Amino acid sequence: MTPPARSALGGGAEFDRIRRIVAALGERAGAVGDDCVILPEGTGSLVLSTDLSIEGVHFRTDWLSWREIGWRAAGGALSDLAAAGASTVGVLVSLGAPAAAPPEASVDLMRGVGDVTVSVGGVVLGGDLSRAQTWVINVTVVGRAIRPMRRAGARPGDGIWVSGTLGGARAALTSWLAGTPPAEGARRAFANPVPRILLGQRLAESGATAMMDLSDGLGGDAGHLAAASACRMAIDLARLPLHPDAAARGAVFAAQGGEDYELLATLPPGFSEETRVRIATETGVPLTRIGTVEEGRGVAFRHEGKEVTLSGYDHFA
Amino acid sequence: MTPPARSALGGGAEFDRIRRIVAALGERAGAVGDDCVILPEGTGSLVLSTDLSIEGVHFRTDWLSWREIGWRAAGGALSDLAAAGASTVGVLVSLGAPAAAPPEASVDLMRGVGDVTVSVGGVVLGGDLSRAQTWVINVTVVGRAIRPMRRAGARPGDGIWVSGTLGGARAALTSWLAGTPPAEGARRAFANPVPRILLGQRLAESGATAMMDLSDGLGGDAGHLAAASACRMAIDLARLPLHPDAAARGAVFAAQGGEDYELLATLPPGFSEETRVRIATETGVPLTRIGTVEEGRGVAFRHEGKEVTLSGYDHFA
Numbered sequence: 001m002t003p004p005a006r007s008a009l010g011g012g013a014e015f016d017r018i019r020r021i022v023a024a025l026g027e028r029a030g031a032v033g034d035d036c037v038i039l040p041e042g043t044g045s046l047v048l049s050t051d052l053s054i055e056g057v058h059f060r061t062d063w064l065s066w067r068e069i070g071w072r073a074a075g076g077a078l079s080d081l082a083a084a085g086a087s088t089v090g091v092l093v094s095l096g097a098p099a100a101a102p103p104e105a106s107v108d109l110m111r112g113v114g115d116v117t118v119s120v121g122g123v124v125l126g127g128d129l130s131r132a133q134t135w136v137i138n139v140t141v142v143g144r145a146i147r148p149m150r151r152a153g154a155r156p157g158d159g160i161w162v163s164g165t166l167g168g169a170r171a172a173l174t175s176w177l178a179g180t181p182p183a184e185g186a187r188r189a190f191a192n193p194v195p196r197i198l199l200g201q202r203l204a205e206s207g208a209t210a211m212m213d214l215s216d217g218l219g220g221d222a223g224h225l226a227a228a229s230a231c232r233m234a235i236d237l238a239r240l241p242l243h244p245d246a247a248a249r250g251a252v253f254a255a256q257g258g259e260d261y262e263l264l265a266t267l268p269p270g271f272s273e274e275t276r277v278r279i280a281t282e283t284g285v286p287l288t289r290i291g292t293v294e295e296g297r298g299v300a301f302r303h304e305g306k307e308v309t310l311s312g313y314d315h316f317a
Numbered sequence: 318m319t320p321p322a323r324s325a326l327g328g329g330a331e332f333d334r335i336r337r338i339v340a341a342l343g344e345r346a347g348a349v350g351d352d353c354v355i356l357p358e359g360t361g362s363l364v365l366s367t368d369l370s371i372e373g374v375h376f377r378t379d380w381l382s383w384r385e386i387g388w389r390a391a392g393g394a395l396s397d398l399a400a401a402g403a404s405t406v407g408v409l410v411s412l413g414a415p416a417a418a419p420p421e422a423s424v425d426l427m428r429g430v431g432d433v434t435v436s437v438g439g440v441v442l443g444g445d446l447s448r449a450q451t452w453v454i455n456v457t458v459v460g461r462a463i464r465p466m467r468r469a470g471a472r473p474g475d476g477i478w479v480s481g482t483l484g485g486a487r488a489a490l491t492s493w494l495a496g497t498p499p500a501e502g503a504r505r506a507f508a509n510p511v512p513r514i515l516l517g518q519r520l521a522e523s524g525a526t527a528m529m530d531l532s533d534g535l536g537g538d539a540g541h542l543a544a545a546s547a548c549r550m551a552i553d554l555a556r557l558p559l560h561p562d563a564a565a566r567g568a569v570f571a572a573q574g575g576e577d578y579e580l581l582a583t584l585p586p587g588f589s590e591e592t593r594v595r596i597a598t599e600t601g602v603p604l605t606r607i608g609t610v611e612e613g614r615g616v617a618f619r620h621e622g623k624e625v626t627l628s629g630y631d632h633f634a
Binding site: 017018020021024025026027028029030034036037039041042046048049050051052054056057058089090092093094095096103106107108110111114115117118123124125126127128129130131132133134136138140142 | 427446
């Protein structure tokens with residue numbers, strides 16, 4: 001019931017706005033600052049998150065098919081459940097459709113929502129449909145977790161790990177903005193992100209101390225985890241697993257790319273190579289150690305022997 | 318897991334669109350057709366609903382204050398919990414704000430969201446904040462119910478009841494559209510709808526057989542309850558409790574006005590006058606019997622000795 005301390009959120013204009021809202025709400029707000037809302041129930045927790053996608057801000061209708069727009073909006077929201085180590089119950093979808101849009105567009109978009117939701121064990125639970133000036137999709141995800149993960153909890157000495165590869169979605173975006181079609185792998189990373197639901201559950205079971213998903217880019221998101229955990233994240237950019245279509249652009253490009261929807265987790269020193277191999281084999285998703293949690297505050301990115309400052313993507317910058 | 322039969326939703330272009338989406342989703346969709354999603358947990362149920370409000374479609378920024386816009390968006394969403402007979406846990410709010418809007422607008426809007434949520438025992442659990450071309454507010458409500466109510470369940474012989482008074486919100490809307498400021502009571506009905514959370518719980522406890530909230534107007538909504546319950550609703554418009562500022566315009570005006578957010582409930586023949594008085598006294602909300610459930614299908618509105626056909630508000634009409 002208590003609003004979080006200022007340090008529980010990282011920097012940026014968007015977070016300044018959220019802080020102002022949380023301060024004004026006072027006791028009308030619950031604990032804000034994680035990807036998900038966590039409500040204890042029985043022996044586990046109910047996990048909820050809500051995610052707004054707006055045409056012209058989060059997606060463009062000339063880059064993606066309707067089905068891909070739906071997949072991506074729901075995939076990004078479901079990724080919050082993965083970050084909490086939760087399993088999927090389902091999604092509630094609000095769709096605002098321009099009056100002039102063909103009905104088939106809404107249907108195809110919702111097919112994409114349904115496909116990604118079913119791919120991680122959930123169903124479309126319900127929703128709301130409205131007329132709108134431009135396309136609006138809000139996805140509320142519902143999951144359950146035995147041991148819900150938060151951004152807070154990383155301890156000095158923990159290893160810092162990421163799943164999959166980074167920079168693919170940004171590579172696609174960069175191509176589109178330059179007027180050239182993206183490479184197929186980059187396009188897929190952008191259009192069809194895979195929520196790491198099973199991986200998130202396995203990491204939670206394996207003793208992960210903190211977890212979040214990379215929606216705004218490692219450059220900004222690592223700072224949020226550091227702030228919530230009140231520790232310092234020392235990250236070696238040379239260790240970053242780069243998406244094949246982002247490899248030529250390097251680690252700084254990948255670290256500042258948003259919407260990879262990979263997991264950033266801190267794992268205790270006892271996390272074994274045997275466990276890593278078992279989880280990577282079961283989930284089909286590589287896990288890479290990129291640094292170590294230290295005493296202190298903030299993020300130290302090491303790049304070519306120097307410490308560099310990186311930022312993430314900010315909707316209000 | 319099975320999509321509802323065609324008859325589970327009433328008529329109208331909006332519902333035709335929803336039906337097409339549900340058909341395309343197939344097994345990717347849960348049971349759609351109620352105000353809320355109902356998920357069994359322990360001895361009760363978790364109740365969820367999501368509600369999209371868009372500037373220029375659901376509200377105008379020149380009619381209401383920011384705080385009222387927030388109250389109304391969340392109040393309408395919370396009304397779905399009342400319809401399910403649920404208590405309030407809280408709300409998740411997605412806010413899309415124009416980049417040029419003053420930050421204070423978002424803060425005041427969220428104050429209104431917080432005020433109405435706290436007024437019915439909940440908190441703002443979390444949310445999402447984004448840039449947008451026009452204001453967008455999506456509110457997902459979370460509640461719990463011991464005996465969750467649905468639109469299905471009305472039985473021939475049940476009484477048909479409504480809470481509060483009808484037509485106030487439409488009276489305000491009619492004034493604004495005519496370029497005159499609305500009467501204060503009508504304005505309040507439109508700007509600050511009171512979710513009937515406690516009343517919904519009391520009606521569920523008192524054996525209500527079906528329930529919904531009047532968001533699109535009795536003219537359309539009664540048909541949805543009749544369709545879901547596979548029965549006929551015989552309603553006498555002369556019995557409609559009219560909002561004082563709608564009284565001069567009559568029952569047909571009130572029955573076709575949207576967004577009153579009163580409850581429409583069917584109560585078994587054994588529902589006593591003593592119980593009615595007790596509930597009305599405890600909640601401060603009048604309850605009026607307006608008709609009887611019969612064998613058959615559809616809605617029979619009796620008006621000045623004749624049977625009339627009424628419609629509700631349809632976003633895609």
